[in-house]
Amino acid sequence: MSNVLLRAQDVHKTYLLGKVPLRVLRGVNVDVRAGELLAVTGASGCGKSTLLHILGALDLPDKGSVRYDGQDVFRMSAARRDGVRNREVGFVFQFYHLLPELNVLENVLMPQMVGMGVFAWSGRRRDARARAEDILTRVGLSERIFHRPNELSGGERQRVAIARAMMNEPRFLLADEPTGNLDAKMGQGILECLRSLNENGQTIVLVTHDPNIAAAADRRIQLVDGRIEA
């Protein structure tokens, strides 16, 4: 049990569709262990993304807890939770979610900028830039660092998103359908990229509805009707 980084217990979430409540999660329990590549699978609309958002403290559950190293993130102050999210969680979204006004390098540097004040940043800017360039080289984008997101292909954008997620060396990386918006070849490239990170010790939680992608994971859990199917 000591290697559990993240533990979600009895997580419930209900959305209102107009006046009709939609129970998306109905008491989900998940443990994420250090260094594993965990795939969360399930049909569309079964609550996979919602679970991932709650695991990353991007959304608030109606009930239940999410603990990082035993600390409930939803009992922390908002500012502390934001800090934890900045330092310990990296997100990769299906639709990349890059900032369109920023170039590739600036997008990748953004997590570091968020975590630092003006003075701290001026002291560490060079190191941060070197690290960002290193990560971008690793994901094969060293030639595109000054390009804006709209000048990149879908696969390249997703690799920028992965590079951004890795910038602060998070304890776990949460990827929501990272290949869902890409063709098979590009998807395979992204998957290899994630596998490579995982092999280097990065803990990854991957949401996908694609069985082939899920097959590459160390462990799989399946959500059915808001519950984890044994």
Add this chain to the structure above:
Amino acid sequence: MYKLFLTLRYLRRKWIAVFAMLSVWLCVAMVLIVFSVMDGFLENIKQHSRGLLSDIIVDVGTLQGFPYYDDFTKYMHEQLPDVVESVSPVIYNYAILRVKTGRAENITKPVRVVGIDLAGYASVNTFHDSLYYDKYYPGTTTFAPAPMPIAGLKLPPGTPEMPATTNAFADSAEYALPDPYPQAFARFKADHPDDPIVKNPKRPSVHSPDGVGYFENNFGQPGYEGKPLPGLIVGMDVIYSRKEDGEYERAMVRGEEIVLTMLPMTRKGTLAEDPVPLAMRLADESRTRVYQIDEICVYADFKLIQHMLSMDALQRVDGTMTKPRATQLLVRIRDGLDARVAKARIEKLWEEFCMGVFYDIPPQKYRALTDAERAQLRRGAREGWLTTVDPEDAILMSAVGVETWEDRQRGFIDAVEKEKVLVTILFLIISVVAVVLIGVIFHMIVMQKTRDIGIIKSLGATRWGVASIFLSYGAAVGIVGGILGVVCGSIFVYYINDIQDLLAHLNPNLRVWSPEVYTFDRIPNEVKPMAALVVFVAAVGTSMLGAAWPAIKAARVWPVQALRYE
């Protein structure tokens, strides 16, 4: 770091912010222009009111004037040496002015005659600065009887040359010259082509003390024409009219004859005798820049006017003499002294003085009386049942009041102050439109940026961090718009008269500032740094206010809500 970075980036990339900046810019310029002009207008009124009156005015408020003014002047100097700097008596009355010679011949005007002691008047207010000829020929303006000067005045070095607007001299004085002079002047012109006299051959006065200037005709002597007549200073707008370019259409030359017809008045206010015409010469022109004064006032020697209006000491049937009268005493107080304090002390002194005159009560004894006893004595004076002084004198003296220059102009100053506040509020209300516009623009920007907000929050940005991006954005819009507004508004105010002149040149109907309506002939064109600072700070504040609600709204959403925003 990301706050500053994203604020600057959004400023560079979001052109919609330019519209917000533009509205701040225009509103700041608009409010600053309105405030500066109104404030300058008010300041001008205050400055001129004080300058043309004096600090304290002792006034009877009726044309007959009041007696014992000279005794009271001495008494003030004796009793209040720490208050009174200088005192000058003034007589106000009305007369008909007729121009007897020159291009304005036979023009008649109703005028307000102000009898002043020129030196004394200059010691209590700034009237002397308004004199036209005296500015160019210092020390030459006097009320002393003199003939008309006709030969050239040689100017001492350094004397400023009269502006081209006085060219009327060259036209109108030519006929007034004696025959030998034109030939002599032609010779002089040939010999001394660069002499100031050649450029300005009509010299305005003979009243020049040694060292200031002298006349030089072909005989080496001053040239005069006509009999000596007392001088009269005429308000610039009494006879002259202004042209479209703002300059005066001059029609008289210094020394030309004017007839002033006055109505002498008894102490009871009845006409003492038939109207008295008095031939005078134009000694100078006064331009106080307060149109209401310059269009009606003429100034003559105090003693002369006093005599002409039968306000000087006259012998009664019983052989006793009446007391000479004046309409006002203008008092200049010591520097740094509060006018209200001075007024209270002079008021008290006047009461003691009157009681001394009426009842022969020494000041110490009067001070010891109860309020009721004092009130009874005052009533006795007002109703004229006194024995130690002429009852008519007592009635006039009882009507005398003491005012500060601000009290005197209070109604007008208050009205302008209220007008200033009203107009500024009106323009501030218009500026609310700018705040709403900024709010709408920022709301649009935040709506457009909702997904970005979700991304930034998913990277760990705090609520305050997200809000501060948009607040900084609003502040930047306010700062840039505010600086541009202050700069443009200041430039506009500085050149406001030139702009008006240009518009009037294009079309005379575009002259918006009428001196007849607005008192001053030029639009005030000074921006106070403090006013500019206040408007600037308000602009930044309102811009941030406009951005605040969208910014707070953006900060409060959960990241996932913002990421899902379509």
